[in-house]
Structure formats: structure tokens, C-alpha cells
Amino acid sequence: MRFLSVIFGTLLLTVMPGSAALAQSLDVNEQFVAEFEIDAVDVDAETFKASLSGEAGPYGRVYLSYDFTNKQNLDTMGEFTGFAWTQNGEEIVTGTLQGVWVKAGKVFKLYTFDAVSNGKLNFAIGEIDFVNKTARFDVSELKL
Template sequence: MRVFKFLAVLAVIAVSPLSLGQDLKLGESFVGDFTIDSVSTTDGVNYHLTASGEAGPYGRVYGNWLFTNKLGLEDMGEFTGYGWTQSGEEVVTATLQGVWKKNGKVFDLFTFDAVSNGLINVATGELDMVNKTLKFNVAPVK
């Protein structure tokens, strides 16, 4: 009986990661390549950044991000923002929300964004303040 219980517990432990894991299905990815236009702060804690650049099927995109650190962590925090683009008469907007983590001389960014065209985009990025660049690898969630 003990052997049976042991094998049952072992089977549950072995299968748990498979049944509890999340499989995020993504569409075709594209690159967002931005130049930082400005950075400002009014309190030395929260920073507002604006940038513009090319983002795959969206063309020229303008965005702003507010970087905060609500948990008071050493080298990481969160951000929110807003992006927009226009192609002909069509305007597409997005709300941006994610986390940042300092990684040496750059900041790694991870974000989920709601887009007015009905998509949810997920992206990983790198913010390089010295070189004034902000680059994302973006993919829509299916």
C-alpha cells in the first residue's frame, strides 16, 4: 500500500508542471525600434520617457512611458504608458503596462499592451539611456 501511495504522489508531482503551466500562443513577431525623444522627472523617483520610431506593421509609432518603483525595490519596478500611430485615416492606440529590471548599463522591459485594433501585444525590450534607444520584440497574443 505504501508503494502505491508513493507512486501516486510521484505521478502527481511529475504531471503537475504540465497541467499547471501556461502556454502563451503568439502570432508573428516584429521589432519596435525607437529613439528616446525626452526623459524627465519631477521628484527623482518617477521618470517620464517619450520615444518615437518604427514598429513593424504599425509604421511610425509615438509613445510615452511612466517608470515607477511602487515596491521600493533596488533595481526593478513597473511602468505604464500610451502609444499611438496613424496610417492614412486609421489611428491605432495602445495602453502599455509592464515591469522593468536594471541589467548592467541597460534596463530590460517586459510588457503586455492592449491595442485599439482588438489585439493584445506582448513584448520584451531593452532601454539604453546612454545610446538613447528603446528596442522591443513584439508579438500579438492569439
């Protein structure tokens, strides 16, 4: 048993420095919070769709639509695509949304990269709570 502990410890020390080297940091321009209410949900046998609206920092009032799928048939995670639309004064800005969702208790955590029509790229981590009809994201505008 002691022999296995020594081997495991040696392997752990060998792997850990390499793992730290793989870590990436995101270089960001601006960060903001986006909070939404779920306006509608549509479910069929293979996907579920959600429409949300709310406030998203510098973008003001934003409307989102998501298509959630589970193409790998995993129990607690899948993928999504979506679309965002906002009008701030005369300026209309749109965005394409893509990422993964993970079921975490009663909420779904979302990890998303979003290409925006104003030339920006946003990365966001958030939670959607279908029971309370809310969503909240911490959004970072990435430096390109």
C-alpha cells in the same frame, strides 16, 4: 552533510516537475521587431517619464510615452504604464502599455502587455538604453 544533500536532492526532484507544469506558452498570430529612439526624459523625485518614437512592424511610425515608477522601493526593478499612438494612412491606432522594468547592467529590460485600439493584445520584451537613447522590443501579437 550527506543527509542534507539527500534531503535537498529529494526536495529538488519533487519541486521541479511541478515547476514545469506551471510554465505557460503564448499562442501568437504575428511577431515583429520595434525599434525606437528616446526623444525626451523627465525625472522627478518619484517617477521618470520617457518619450520615444520609432518603427514598429505593421504599425509603422509609433510614438510612445512611459511613466516609470518603483512603488515597492526595490533596488533593481519597478513598474510602468504608458501610451502608444500611431497613424498609418488614415487609420489612427492607440495602445495602453503596462508592465515591469528590471535594471540589467546599463540597460532596463521591459516586460509589457499592451491593449491596442484595433482589438489586439501585444506582449513584448525589450530593452531601453538611456545612455545610447535607444529601445528595441520583440513584439508578439497574442491570439485571443
